[in-house]
Amino acid sequence: MPSSLDSASTLAAEAAPISRHGLLKFLIPSLLGVGLFLVPFSTGDTINIGMGLMAESLKALLGDALPGIATVVLCLSVLLTGYVKLARPDWAREGVFRELFDVAPLWVVMRALGAGFALMTFFQVGPTFITAAYTGGVMLNDLAPVLLTFFFFAAILLPFLVDFGFMEFIGSLVRTPFRLVFGLPGRSAIDATASWMGSGTVGVLITTQQYEQGFYNRREASAIATNFSIVSIAFALLVTSFIGINHLFVPFYLTVVVAGLVAAVIVPRLPPLSRKPDTYHEPVGCRIQEENTGNQNLLRYSLGMAVARAEKAPGPHRLLRHALFNVADIFFGLLPLVIAIGTVALVLAEFTPLFTWLSYPMVPVLEWMRIPEAEAAAPATLVGFADMFLPAVLASDIESELTRFVIACLSLTQLIYMSEIGALLLKSKIPLKLWELVVIFLLRTVITLPIIVVMAHWLVG
Numbered sequence: 001m002p003s004s005l006d007s008a009s010t011l012a013a014e015a016a017p018i019s020r021h022g023l024l025k026f027l028i029p030s031l032l033g034v035g036l037f038l039v040p041f042s043t044g045d046t047i048n049i050g051m052g053l054m055a056e057s058l059k060a061l062l063g064d065a066l067p068g069i070a071t072v073v074l075c076l077s078v079l080l081t082g083y084v085k086l087a088r089p090d091w092a093r094e095g096v097f098r099e100l101f102d103v104a105p106l107w108v109v110m111r112a113l114g115a116g117f118a119l120m121t122f123f124q125v126g127p128t129f130i131t132a133a134y135t136g137g138v139m140l141n142d143l144a145p146v147l148l149t150f151f152f153f154a155a156i157l158l159p160f161l162v163d164f165g166f167m168e169f170i171g172s173l174v175r176t177p178f179r180l181v182f183g184l185p186g187r188s189a190i191d192a193t194a195s196w197m198g199s200g201t202v203g204v205l206i207t208t209q210q211y212e213q214g215f216y217n218r219r220e221a222s223a224i225a226t227n228f229s230i231v232s233i234a235f236a237l238l239v240t241s242f243i244g245i246n247h248l249f250v251p252f253y254l255t256v257v258v259a260g261l262v263a264a265v266i267v268p269r270l271p272p273l274s275r276k277p278d279t280y281h282e283p284v285g286c287r288i289q290e291e292n293t294g295n296q297n298l299l300r301y302s303l304g305m306a307v308a309r310a311e312k313a314p315g316p317h318r319l320l321r322h323a324l325f326n327v328a329d330i331f332f333g334l335l336p337l338v339i340a341i342g343t344v345a346l347v348l349a350e351f352t353p354l355f356t357w358l359s360y361p362m363v364p365v366l367e368w369m370r371i372p373e374a375e376a377a378a379p380a381t382l383v384g385f386a387d388m389f390l391p392a393v394l395a396s397d398i399e400s401e402l403t404r405f406v407i408a409c410l411s412l413t414q415l416i417y418m419s420e421i422g423a424l425l426l427k428s429k430i431p432l433k434l435w436e437l438v439v440i441f442l443l444r445t446v447i448t449l450p451i452i453v454v455m456a457h458w459l460v461g
Contacts, residue, residue, distance in 0.1 A: 018307050026165040026303075026310035033161030037194050037202065040233060051157055051202075055149040066145035071122045073148070074115040074339060077332040081111055096325050100332055107337070114336030117343045118144075135346040138387070139339050143419065147201075147335060154202050155326035161190070162206060163313050165306030167215070172302035182264055184220055192228040200421055203229035208428040214284035219276035221430045223268035226440050229421060230260055231388060231412050239411065243392045243404050251459040252409060258455065259413045259448040267443050272436045281429065334427050341426075342419030345386035355383045369453045372400035380407045381449070385441050388417040402460045406452055413448040416441040 036050040043053065059066065084092040084101040085108065092098050103111075120126035121136035130136045161167075171187030178186045187210070191203045204225050211221035236253055240246045267273060280286045296304070314322065348354050359378035366374035366381075380394040391411035395404050416422050416437050425432050 018304060022307040022311050023303075025313065026169075026306045029160045029164035029310070029313075030166035030169070030306070033157070033159075033164070033166060036157050037161050038190075051153050052150070054153050055146075058152070059145055059149045062145075062149075066148060067122060067140050070140060070144035070148055070335065070339075071115075071118045073331050074111075074118045074336050077336050078108075078111045078115040080332070081108055096328075100325075100328055103333070107333070110340045111332075111336040113340035113344075114338075117339055129347050129351045130343060132350070134350055134393075136343050138346060138389075139342045139419065143342065144335065144339065147338065147420075148331070150201070151205075151330045151334075152327055154205055155330060156323045158202075158205065158209070158326075159314075159319050159323065161194070162209060163309075163319070165309040165313075166190070167210070168309045169302050169306035172305050173298065182223075183268060184224060185216065187215065188220070188224045188228060191224050192230070200229040200231050200415065201424060204421060204424050204428070208424075208430060211428075211430055212281055212284070214280050214286055217278045217280050217286070218431050219268075219273065219278050222276050222432055223273050225425055225428075225430055226273070226415060226432070226437070227260075227264040227267055227444075229415060230256070231415075235388075236412060239389070239392050239408050243396055243408050245401060245405055245408060248401075248405060248460065251455075252405060255405075255409045255452055255455040255459065256412045259409065259451040262451055263413060263444050263447045266447055267440060270443060272439055276431065334424060337427050338420060338423040341423045342387065345418045346390075349383050349386045349390055355379050355386070358382055365449075369450070370457070371406060371453065372403050373398050377403050377407055381410060381445065384411045384414045385416060385418060385422075385438070387419040388412075388414075388421075402456055405460050406449075406456050409452045409456070410445065410449055413452070414441055414444050416444070 038049070040049055042048075048056070062069065081101045081103060083089070084097070092101055117130055117136050118140050121131050121140045124131050133141075167187040167190055170189055171185055173186065174189050175186035178184050178189060182188070188207075191206050191210075194202050194206055207216065207221055207225045207229070210216050211218075216224065233253070236256065237246070237249065240249050240252055245252060313319075356379050359382050362378040362381050363374050366377055371377060376398050377395065380391040383390045383394060388411060391407050395407040398404050398407070416425075418437075422434075422437050425437065426434065
């Protein structure tokens with residue numbers, strides 16, 4: 001097991017003189033990763049990151065073919081899974097193919113549902129509540145193309161950010177404040193920044209990989225994935241534009257950041273997250289070492305840790321194999337789950353009064369908080385659990401600017417969206433159950449709503 005041996009070798013390496021080769025092996029890939037994932041820049045009227053721009057370019061190139069590609073991928077997923085489960089071929093008895101396709105019965109059902117929903121939507125056959133533009137159409141025509149292109153580049157390029165020492169460098173530098181404020185490792189600052197600059201799904205992907213590699217324990221991984229994977233600035237701009245408050249973007253995003261940080265401090269200290277054990281993923285054990293155990297300068301220590309990790313980074317062929325496996329796992333495992341859960345959630349939101357019934361207790365709360373049009377706004381406070389864009393859709397017809405401001409801010413701070421983040425978390429090895437995601441969503445709503453309302457009354461009036 002790697003824990004003690006890795007820690008000892010890492011400590012020895014960080015105390016040794018830093019070689020020019022090791023420094024370059026840390027700097028060049030890490031700077032490339034920072035440039036691709038963490039540096040925002042303007043493109044027209046939007047803000048994007050390098051990896052996002054590459055995904056957008058691929059999306060524009062493939063265009064209308066992407067829903068068809070997604071449908072083919074979903075069908076392949078269920079066909080290959082069925083073949084492996086029934087025929088038990090030799091090539092799938094062990095290794096990556098077994099991990100990809102020899103899955104539990106629940107995931108087989110989910111893959112079948114995802115493929116079925118996609119086929120019905122693509123060919124416009126079957127019940128209208130599944131094939132409608134705002135249920136199955138949203139998942140297949142709007143979300144699936146984004147996931148296919150975004151995750152393709154994320155899975156391939158993410159090693160530049162996480163495998164060559166940058167996580168160790170930042171983690172050692174900011175360990176003390178992050179432990180003090182959030183009770184989390186310093187390296188989780190990278191997850192938060194990648195989410196804010198790029199995408200919440202990228203943040204979850206980083207957290208998942210770090211957990212599986214032994215750098216986060218169960219409690220840390222669960223807390224980071226559910227509290228730091230905020231939607232990107234680009235999506236925040238889209239929401240404000242759609243809901244008609246783009247002229248208030250600065251106070252809007254300030255409110256989101258303040259409410260999100262408060263929730264990130266409080267929610268991990270409450271059940272169910274506080275009850276998660278401080279144990280690590282069994283196949284790898286604990287591999288994190290951020291503490292400065294000597295008397296070295298903090299910057300020198302952090303640099304030594306980074307170079308030590310870079311020296312042990314996988315070679316190009318191993319990195320490529322791992323990246324291709326991640327792409328396949330996302331395409332054949334995650335995409336069907338997102339389509340299945342997302343479509344069901346949207347059907348419940350659009351064709352049943354479920355969220356309206358559930359939101360009845362919110363009406364007097366909003367009225368007490370002096371929120372105009374409280375009855376119309378109440379469903380929008382809970383429907384975000386199904387999909388992150390639904391609150392903006394419901395609030396777009398509300399006349400009160402203050403109410404639209406509150407709903408837009410709340411939709412970005414709730415974080416647990418079953419059509420995307422929720423499905424990704426359930427698919428990952430991070431130990432989070434559906435009921436726990438519901439509780440965390442409600443906790444984040446209860447904690448952030450009063451903060452948002454106070455700031456809205458102050459900033460918007």
